[in-house]
Amino acid sequence: MDRGKKIIWAFVLFGLSALFAEQVEVTADDFYADEKKLISEFSGNVNIKKGKDILTANKVLIYFDAKRNPLKYVASGDAKFKVIIQNKNYNGSGNELIYEPAPNLYTINGNGFLHEEETDKKVYGEKITVNQNSGTYNVNSGNKKPVKFIFQVEEKSKNK
Numbered sequence: 001m002d003r004g005k006k007i008i009w010a011f012v013l014f015g016l017s018a019l020f021a022e023q024v025e026v027t028a029d030d031f032y033a034d035e036k037k038l039i040s041e042f043s044g045n046v047n048i049k050k051g052k053d054i055l056t057a058n059k060v061l062i063y064f065d066a067k068r069n070p071l072k073y074v075a076s077g078d079a080k081f082k083v084i085i086q087n088k089n090y091n092g093s094g095n096e097l098i099y100e101p102a103p104n105l106y107t108i109n110g111n112g113f114l115h116e117e118e119t120d121k122k123v124y125g126e127k128i129t130v131n132q133n134s135g136t137y138n139v140n141s142g143n144k145k146p147v148k149f150i151f152q153v154e155e156k157s158k159n160k
Helices: 003-014
Strands: 024-027 030-034 039-050 053-064 070-085 088-100 105-116 121-131 136-140 148-150
Touching (some): 053 088, 088 121
Antiparallel strands (some): 030 039, 053 070, 070 088, 088 105, 105 121, 121 136
8 A cells, every 4th residue: 555545544544634623634654553442653754734733753653532533642753843832833852742632732751852933942851741721831851961941031221
């Protein structure tokens, strides 16, 4: 089966295109689905696009509920993303990226990096969690090295 047919089967098996307000496009070298376990696996040059959001990785697992709604995306192997959170553009990377649509929760595990483009804020840590619904961020260093936060400060002139 060629790659185009594999991707089409992904949409047929799990009805992804009907579940989202925006179209989701997934391309990959290989595709596997287990309807009983409600899991889809994409591997090799995986690229997922939804609107302006982009996720790339060597492997992505998508877990579904009984109604075929995606519960969780787990990306690994050179995992990178570009997303809009709270009307701000972010890009990031890590050993593993997890996105849970219902709570709008993003988790970066291992060598985490998150960059807010508009303000050029950068965060590094072993685990970075962003809750889009609450607008909260949590960064843990693990035992390897400290959390690093880089931001720009605008100096105001002193007028007397």
